[in-house]
Amino acid sequence: xxxxxxxxxxxxxxxxxxxxxxxxxxxxxxxxxxxxxxxxxxxxxxxxxxxxxxxxxxxxxxxxxxxxxxxxxxxxxxxxxxxxxxxxxxxxxxxxxxxxxxxxxxxxxxxxxxxxxxxxxxxxxxxxxxxxxxxxxxxxxxxxxxxxxxxxxxxxxxxxxxxxxxxxxxxxxxxxxxxxxxxxxxxxxxxxxxxxxxxxxxxxxxxxxxxxxxxxxxxxxxxxxxxxxxxxxxxxxxxxxxxxxxxxxxxxxxxxxxxxxxxxxxxxxxxxxxxxxxxxxxxxxxxxxxxxxxxxxxxxxxxxxxxxxxxxxxxxxxxxxxxxxxxxxxxxxxxxxxxxxxxxxxxxxxxxxxxxxxxxxxxxxxxxxxxxxxxxxxxxxxxxxxxxxxxxxxxxxxxxxxxxxxxxxxxxxxxxxxxxxxx
Amino acid sequence: xxxxxxxxxxxxxxxxxxxxxxxxxxxxxxxxxxxxxxxxxxxxxxxxxxxxxxxxxxxxxxxxxxxxxxxxxxxxxxxxxxxxxxxxxxxxxxxxxxxxxxxxxxxxxxxxxxxxxxxxxxxxxxxxxxxxxxxxxxxxxxxxxxxxxxxxxxxxxxxxxxxxxxxxxxxxxxxxxxxxxxxxxxxxxxxxxxxxxxxxxxxxxxxxxxxxxxxxxxxxxxxxxxxxxxxxxxxxxxxxxxxxxxxxxxxxxxxxxxxxxxxxxxxxxxxxxxxxxxxxxxxxxx
Numbered sequence: 001x002x003x004x005x006x007x008x009x010x011x012x013x014x015x016x017x018x019x020x021x022x023x024x025x026x027x028x029x030x031x032x033x034x035x036x037x038x039x040x041x042x043x044x045x046x047x048x049x050x051x052x053x054x055x056x057x058x059x060x061x062x063x064x065x066x067x068x069x070x071x072x073x074x075x076x077x078x079x080x081x082x083x084x085x086x087x088x089x090x091x092x093x094x095x096x097x098x099x100x101x102x103x104x105x106x107x108x109x110x111x112x113x114x115x116x117x118x119x120x121x122x123x124x125x126x127x128x129x130x131x132x133x134x135x136x137x138x139x140x141x142x143x144x145x146x147x148x149x150x151x152x153x154x155x156x157x158x159x160x161x162x163x164x165x166x167x168x169x170x171x172x173x174x175x176x177x178x179x180x181x182x183x184x185x186x187x188x189x190x191x192x193x194x195x196x197x198x199x200x201x202x203x204x205x206x207x208x209x210x211x212x213x214x215x216x217x218x219x220x221x222x223x224x225x226x227x228x229x230x231x232x233x234x235x236x237x238x239x240x241x242x243x244x245x246x247x248x249x250x251x252x253x254x255x256x257x258x259x260x261x262x263x264x265x266x267x268x269x270x271x272x273x274x275x276x277x278x279x280x281x282x283x284x285x286x287x288x289x290x291x292x293x294x295x296x297x298x299x300x301x302x303x304x305x306x307x308x309x310x311x312x313x314x315x316x317x318x319x320x321x322x323x324x325x326x327x328x329x330x331x332x333x334x335x336x337x338x339x340x341x342x343x344x345x346x347x348x349x350x351x352x353x354x355x356x357x358x359x360x361x362x363x364x365x366x367x368x369x370x371x372x373x374x375x376x377x378x379x380x381x382x383x384x385x386x387x388x389x390x391x392x393x394x395x396x397x398x399x400x401x402x403x404x405x406x407x408x409x410x411x412x413x414x415x416x417x418x419x420x421x422x423x
Numbered sequence: 424x425x426x427x428x429x430x431x432x433x434x435x436x437x438x439x440x441x442x443x444x445x446x447x448x449x450x451x452x453x454x455x456x457x458x459x460x461x462x463x464x465x466x467x468x469x470x471x472x473x474x475x476x477x478x479x480x481x482x483x484x485x486x487x488x489x490x491x492x493x494x495x496x497x498x499x500x501x502x503x504x505x506x507x508x509x510x511x512x513x514x515x516x517x518x519x520x521x522x523x524x525x526x527x528x529x530x531x532x533x534x535x536x537x538x539x540x541x542x543x544x545x546x547x548x549x550x551x552x553x554x555x556x557x558x559x560x561x562x563x564x565x566x567x568x569x570x571x572x573x574x575x576x577x578x579x580x581x582x583x584x585x586x587x588x589x590x591x592x593x594x595x596x597x598x599x600x601x602x603x604x605x606x607x608x609x610x611x612x613x614x615x616x617x618x619x620x621x622x623x624x625x626x627x628x629x630x631x632x633x634x635x636x637x638x639x640x641x642x643x644x645x646x647x648x649x650x651x652x653x654x655x656x657x658x659x660x661x662x663x664x665x666x667x668x669x670x671x672x673x674x675x676x677x678x679x680x681x682x683x684x685x686x687x688x689x690x691x692x693x694x695x696x697x698x699x700x701x702x703x704x705x706x707x708x709x
Contacts, residue, residue: 041698080506083506083577083578086665087506087511087664087665093665093668093669094669094672097669238698242694243694243695243698246687246690246691246694246695247691247695249687249690249691250684250687250688250690250691252687253680253683253684253687253688254684256680256684257677257680257681257684260673260676260677260680261673261677263673264478264669264670264672264673264674264676264677265477265478265670265673267669268581273581273582273583273584273586274582276578276581276582276662277574277578277582286621303440303443304439304440304443305443305447306439306442306443306446306447308439316439320436323432323436327429330425330429333425333426334425334426334429336426372456373447373451373456374451376447377444377447377448377451380440380441380443380444380447381440381441381444383436383437383440384436384437384438384440384441384444385437387432387433387436387437387440388433388437390429390433391429391430391432391433391434391436391437392430392433392434392437395426395429395430414701414702415701415702
């Protein structure tokens, strides 16, 4: 927030002056979202998804608080209380469908946001902390979404909870006690439902707190940009407001139109039919799958089908699934290429578009399919590439790759004129 | 150090995945999995249109009332509709007195207690009551139905993959057992072959076995196809009674958002005009 070319906040009114001396909240807003925060002038539309994810978190919190006014976290009546919301609460169907689909839109935004960071090297120095906090937000979002899906207490809620907490059982010695601690019992029941509801209400606010840290640490170096070149002067930037508020604003409208199409016309498209059947511990669904945003990780979990020496396949799958996300914590130190943007890294670009992206899509597809051939074999190849990409290819690539010449400045990249001559 | 450890971890996971893949692929080639009978004989739901389909979809109250009549006279003997209340029937065009009469004359009474003795008892239903269940509990339901509990129908079109077309296909899809059906998939005692059912054999006998099982008051010919369509449409309503309200709200919201987004886009263009103008020069010079 200490850019020499940032505009200085000047209170326009006497009240503004008085306020600035007592509680400089307007100054804080001005410096973080207003004209006092200079952002690179060349940000493309991939930079719109961070604020979009934040807005969908707000949508989730608002709709969630309203749903919690009518929902009953008790295994005997949870399912019926959701149907009560759908049938008898004024506009209850809208809040519930908005909340169910809002989770998907939050994850769409966050995945595009993460993908942007991966391609443009936003995780590299000096932005490592932003990236690390982002991974924490993602982990919290996954935990929140998983527990939220359990709350309607349908068949997929129950069996999803059973399978996911069952993963911990694979850990030697402490696995079983951990699973019992998570569930508050030997199988998902009222205790599990209650603690999931409690945590599902708590974690979004923890997320909001970590998001504040995420943005705070973003505002120290400022935003990365498609060239990956540092901002070198005022010509390289535009004030965040009105430029990026206007840009984020109109794409928010676009996102809300897509959201409305899903909410009003295809509200159950992303869900599972089985979850409209009340939870039944005696009847196992034919295909237990989590929500779509977990499919890549679920595919990695199920790809491990052969024991390694004394390590059972299930434990390997669990370790691999957690490692697949934890590897992101080490990414800033695995990829040592000094060039941030993938646009100037010819080989990295190929591995990104023809390796990592298809690999994630294949994993996503296989994770949602039945655990049968050829999907298991496909997810095994994709899992092999996934780990190779982050742990072998990226470290080696940063040694052997010859990057293309970088522009001298953002202004030069945009206008073709050197920074000094540009007005 | 991070990179060396990382590389070892990566080599381990990737390497073991490749080994697993080779083992699995060898097994797949040498010993390919046999095609299951479910895979071979199972059919996708028939294509059938309902007035509630699509973003402009609305309910046809005449059809819903016919469908309700089929539910009442055929399905209700075994299947509950526990999430729907008699008062909800006003949404499909019955007036208050008709709803009162339907509730009061419903064959199964609503469980209650005798106000004098406190003993378990039952009373005629009121509009505020949910549809009473045909069986006192699951054990009674299973005992009366060859050990298969008839599922509740309130949410059935949302609780089954394929939705209303699946229900329609199931009701009209009973067939004679094909000759080449493997022994293991032959319907056992009390089961009935239906290729639209996931495991091909279900406990429910064809419920709409003959024409004119109900006589429609609006004069519609009660063919098997018509009854199946009507009751499926009714079950779309019972699963999603707010469907029409949802569609109408959707159009209003999207119309508002379109206007707001166009205005936001125009202001975005105006605000960025000076920065964009500078950018264009690059194209002119280059």
